[in-house]
Amino acid sequence: MSHVLFINVFGHGHINPTISVVSELVDRGEKVTYIAGEEFKDKVESAGARFIGYKNFDELGFNNGDISPAEIQPQLMEITRVYVEIIEVIFSIKDKFDYVIYDSLFFVGAEIARILKIPSISSNSTFAVNDKTNYLSTFFTRFGPVIKELLNNPDFQGTIHFLREKYGVNVPNILDMHKMKSDLNLVYTSRYFQINSEGFDDTYKFIGPSISDRQEILEPELISKEKSKIIYISLGTIFNKSVEFYESCFEAFIGMDAKIIMSVGMNIDIDSFKDIPDNFIIRNYVPQLEILKHADLFITHGGMNSTNEGLYYSVPLIVVPHFFDQPVVAYRVAELGAGIVIEKAKVSPALLKASVTKIFSDNAYKENSEKVGKSLRESGGYKKGVDYIINLKDSKEAAGELIYS
Structure with a gap:
């Protein structure tokens, strides 16, 4: 048995694809120590891993997608604080690890592996990036001057010096994140859906989404077919406070021959909605994968997890991207x-209704979603991902580069 250190950052979209990977590693006899935000303790431990928590980025201003350059610097300083906390936790652990798996946005992950003298594996919850497919470029173009100012900030430079002197960590330049890679790079989508997939070497393994049976109970009324179509609407776990958007959907789809299932997240009081149309079912939470098995259309914010899950079940999408990688994901769809x-600023009841009508009247959208879905289902998922991890471990062991704890 070998011992893996798993390091993750940010929210559900980064954590969820890894949980099945962790369960499969444990099932195959691996020991897993998983570092993540405190709110994921139950989810990680239920997968069989030892959990070590930290205070996550809950208070960051990315929640509305409208954060300005003036607001970004304190957010980046908070990220820096959390990254330092994670690094200090790692080097306080007495166990010896045999390899490390880290979220690709934890951009010091490969450097941690170098210091520990173990193989590194990156976990990519969105598209893989290089010079030609750098979805981060828009973010860095918009916030580049502020980021450069931060990098030259005496406090930030002091942090860099502290990490180098105490732990030997050479912090890479954040602006070069698209150039970083590891011994193995797991990407939770298919080569077909990946932008410019031919630009990535064989260390990149496109395994598709980590779809597993979540054993969630589905209310029969959610999928009963008293209407000709089922439309599912969800803005994910972050961008789900858009009351105006939900009310636009009411106006757009009232009286339509479709059942509208709307998941609005835990931060909205459903009773605050007035005049909900009869063809709408609104919940704070629904079992998304179970709904998607029956849906005819998915209206989403374009987070990679939600996009992959919708397309996995060959459901055509209407994407209303908000921030970060979502516009790139949306335009790939x-x-x-x-x-x-539909651009966020251009959302209107008329445009929503016209877009739904267009998708339902043109079978090409369904045919193309089936093509993407087939590529995702054939990519192997979390079991294939663990195959690649074990193969890397075995090859390092054979080369005498891996000595078990």
Whole structure:
């Protein structure tokens, strides 16, 4: 048995794809220590891992997608604080690890592996990035001057010096994140859906989404077919406070021959909605994967997890991207003909209704979503990902580079 250190950052979209990977590693006899935000303790421990928590980024201002350059610097300083906390936790652990798996946005992960003298594996919850497919470029173009100011800030430079002197960590330049890679790079999508997939070497393994049976109970009324179509609407776990958007959906789809299932998240009081149309079912939470098995259309914010899950079940999408990687994901969906993009600022009841009508009247959207879905289902998922991890471990062991704890 070998011991893996798993390091993750940010929210559900980064954590969820890894949980099945962790369960499979444990099932195959690996010991897993998993570092993540405190709110994920139950989820990680239920997968069989030892959990070590830290205070996550809950208070960051990314929640609305409208954060300005003036607001970004304190957010980045908070990220820096948390990253330092994670690094200090890692080097306080007495166990010896045999390899490390880290979220690709924890950009010191490969450096940690170098210091520990163990193989490194990156976990990519969105598209893989390089010079030609750098979805981070828009973010860095917008916030580049502020980021450079931060990098030259005496407090930040002091942190860099502290990490180098105490732990030997050479912090990479955040602006070069798209150039970083590891011994193995797991990407939770298919080569077909990946942008410019031919630009990535064989260390990149496109394993598709980590779809597993969550054993969630589905209310029969959610999928009963008293209407000709089922439309599922969800803005994910972060961008789900858009009351105006939900009310636009009421106006757009009232009287339509479709059942509308709307998941609004835990931060909205459903009783605050007035005049909910009869063809709407609104919940704070629904079992998304179970709904998608029956849905005819998915209206989403374009987070990679939600997008992959919808397309995995060959559901056409209407994507309303908010921030970060979501616009890139959205336009890839449109490029492959599997859905329509509506810019957040242009959302209106008329445009929503016209987009739904267009998808339901043109079978090409369904055919193209089926093509993407087939590529995702055939990529192997979490079991294939663990195969690659074990193969890397075995090859390092054979080369005498891996000595078990």
